[in-house]
Amino acid sequence: MSIGKLGAGNSGFRLDINGLRALAVTAVVLYHFNVGGVTGGFVGVDVFFVISGFLMSGIIANGLQQGNFSVLSFYWARAQRIIPALVFVAVVLLVLGWFFLAPSDYKMLGRHVRQSLFFISNIGYLKESGYFDSASHGKWLLHTWSLSVEWQFYLALPLVLVAVWKVFPGKKAMTVAHLIALVVSFIICVKLTHAAPQKAFYLLQARSWEMLLGGLCFLVGAELKLSQGVRKTLEYAGLLLIVASVFCLDPSQAWPGYLALLPTLGAAMVLAAKSDSSWWSHNRLTEWLGTRSYSLYLWHWPLVAALFYCYQQNSSLWITAAILLALLMSELSYRFVEQPLRFGLKRLSLFRAVACLTGLLIVTGGMAQVVINKGGLTARMPAQFLEMEQRALVGNNSRNGERLAKGAPCVYGGKDIELMVIGDSHAAVLVTVAQGELPSQEQGVYFQAAPACLPVIGITEREHADQGEDDPCNRMKEQLAKTLDTEMSQVPVIEINRTSMYPLGYNGDDQTEKRKPQAFTDTPVDAATPESLKEFGRLYVESACAIAKNRPLYLVRPIPEMKIEMPEAVGKQMLLGKQHDFTLSREDYRARNAFVWSIQDQAHDQCGVQILDPLPYLCDDNVCYGSKGGEPLYFDDNHLNALGSSLLAPMFAKAFAAMPHMHNREGAVGANQMATGNSPPKA
Structure with missing residues (x-):
């Protein structure tokens, strides 16, 4: 000035x-x-x-x-x-x-x-x-x-x-x-x-x-x-x-x-x-x-x-x-x-x-x-603050791990593959929680995800556009399509994504580029339109139904996005001598995710895709919790940490209890039986 x-x-x-x-x-x-x-x-x-x-x-x-x-x-x-x-x-x-x-x-x-x-x-x-x-x-x-x-x-x-x-x-x-x-x-x-x-x-x-x-x-x-x-x-x-x-x-x-x-x-x-x-x-x-x-x-x-x-x-x-x-x-x-x-x-x-x-x-x-x-x-810093921060930042290491960054597959748990988990970094956060709820230690999860990547053919993410075959998202989509066609044809799939981000843009971020939809079909758009949403929904449902044609598919409802960094928010309150739970109203959640819920429901009605809803475990009748009792449930504004992820263990356990093959040892697929002959490394 x-x-x-x-x-x-x-x-x-x-x-x-x-x-x-x-x-x-x-x-x-x-x-x-x-x-x-x-x-x-x-x-x-x-x-x-x-x-x-x-x-x-x-x-x-x-x-x-x-x-x-x-x-x-x-x-x-x-x-x-x-x-x-x-x-x-x-x-x-x-x-x-x-x-x-x-x-x-x-x-x-x-x-x-x-x-x-x-x-x-x-x-x-x-x-x-x-x-x-x-x-x-x-x-x-x-x-x-x-x-x-x-x-x-x-x-x-x-x-x-x-x-x-x-x-x-x-x-x-x-x-x-x-x-x-x-x-x-x-x-x-x-x-x-x-x-x-x-x-x-x-x-x-x-x-x-x-x-x-x-x-x-x-x-x-x-x-x-x-x-x-x-x-x-x-x-x-x-x-x-x-x-x-x-x-x-x-x-x-x-x-x-x-x-x-x-x-x-x-x-x-x-x-x-x-x-x-x-x-x-x-x-x-x-x-x-x-x-x-x-x-x-x-x-x-x-x-x-x-x-x-x-x-x-x-x-x-x-x-x-x-x-x-x-x-x-x-x-x-x-x-x-x-x-x-x-x-x-x-x-x-x-x-x-x-x-x-x-x-x-x-x-x-x-x-x-x-x-x-x-x-x-x-x-x-007070010892209480440091202990809180250390607990808050404990999450699933795979989110930032080499396999996620490369979009490469890996196996969690035992050698008998009973489940596939695919998606973006939200899937990486929850895969070990899902694996922990398998009925047997010999059972394992085939996992593949890439950062900011929606496993839907025909949809291009801004972050990965024009990046070529070596891009982790493009590589993951190509490899995942082959895996779904040729390997583990009967193994159920759970798909976990920060889905609303792709057609609508980031939530709570003021940056112009992040406010824009983060995925597109033909050309990028600066704001969601009825036409862009219709086309996104069509491709999303088609992809879900294609996967569900040969195996059970479970789509996880979007995880609540808190808009602010939870460890930072709880830490500030602690330093100011205050303590209260940070929450997101159910109304705000519905306004943000209504479109994704509608296309997931459409996939359910059209081809029998099953829905896993995390809200009963993360929310009450009025609000969804970003922290409870001074403990953050997220390690940023949208990824659950170890404590928050653990709250969803009953959701996976309930889903697995309804899968008969989980309790039938003859239905398992060994990692060494994959068609490629090269099993993914253990995570």
Whole structure:
């Protein structure tokens, strides 16, 4: 976000720039707190970028013209303005994290503090999940990505402009340099937005055009002589573009790309109008928000993350309290940290000032590095927390095992194959529970599954599209089809999948790509349609009936998806001194899985497929449980852990009791009797 305060490189305080800051920070804050339908409030950062470019190019251009510009002085001025308040926020978060963050989260915070202090957090976040993902709310310094982009721009801009000035002195050459760099960056931005949207969002080369647009506005606007009427038209047209962007755009649209022209051109138009007497910028509230915009920007996001940490992100009361606290913290930070340190450093000798600021960075960075090196300082955690976490994360090792990752078959239990279990990672979680309920230890389960893979011919998963024969899902489908045709022709099959994910998309994840259906028939679709659901259902039922033609087939109803990570949620409550069970209402479960239930019922009616329902074992009449008595039943948001899986043992036992061949030793198929002559390895 913009950190300059002086207008256009001179000593005048421009109210229109301050007003733009106020508008931008208000949009960002309301968007992050999910207030007032501000679906496009993230464009406030783009407005800040334009302001930064305008101010920085102005400072450099005026300094070069006056012959007194110093690159090092430029860097030092930016450091004095940005670093003290940023360090303060980082230290407060590290202190609070000691008491309230689990080791993995505390270690991540340490890493993010280090990246933020050295202005490379945009690169760090690029390697993690996206800005609009639900996981982003657990990153307490996510908003510093924009500071990193700006700082990287600040490092490059004076060097480039000084070099241009030495070869071609004058504003004309600087203007041409701005224009060329702007066009190149914009082309990169547009291309990356479609090919690699996270790179387009986070990287300097795709974002610098916005700051260069501000710089170009300064260089060109300084020469423009506009009438009062034209200036007013520019001003209000620019404001209209910004406000329209704030309320009409949303995270589902390709961003930044072409759409980023709307708020950035709007900001440039307001800057070009140079209006210091407008009602929207000339009032106490706007002036207060504008001057505190940097502090407010720094403090608001940790409070947003805190709401999500406490699972109060939808509480109007908590949101209101958090916004008021953000305003209070920004005032305190501005009065007692930002301003005193900024002007206090100026009263010191340059050597002492640099030493003080460097010392702040070293001490805070050192704190963060200790947290990282010590793995989040596990020793500070109560023993009860560590024991809970260890129990919660115990699951079926095969979920992440080599066989699952490769989509390869294996055998659980004895050599006499009495059952096949197929599916995706949900099948891998439950296969050992099923094997444990077989009547005899000599009986075994033939298992084959692949991650995010639905064993239905004719359906393609997004994750595995265009991956070729070596892809684990494609390999599993091909091999499984042969196995079902030629081997164990009478052995019952249990199919277990996170089925609703494929036609509908992930549940509870904000990332655009994950909200889309994760499987398709002909071409990917961005949202489920009646046509896509009809075709998916047809292929699903056909596949089920094809399997059931020669053997009993049991389809397991979808496991409840809790939407939040259960070990993390229970751990947070424990650290906050609270304990309650996390649940999902039956209504939410039905709304999510009604379509899958309907096609499973259709398969039952059409060809006698049997249904296994986990809900009686995981739910009561009103809710499904993600935890019970302070013990998580899942090791993430949708995979049951060992405790949760064990609750389904009676479901399998009841099903096996109704299978006569399970108790007839003559019906067993030996692993060494398979048609291929190569039995799968023991799991």
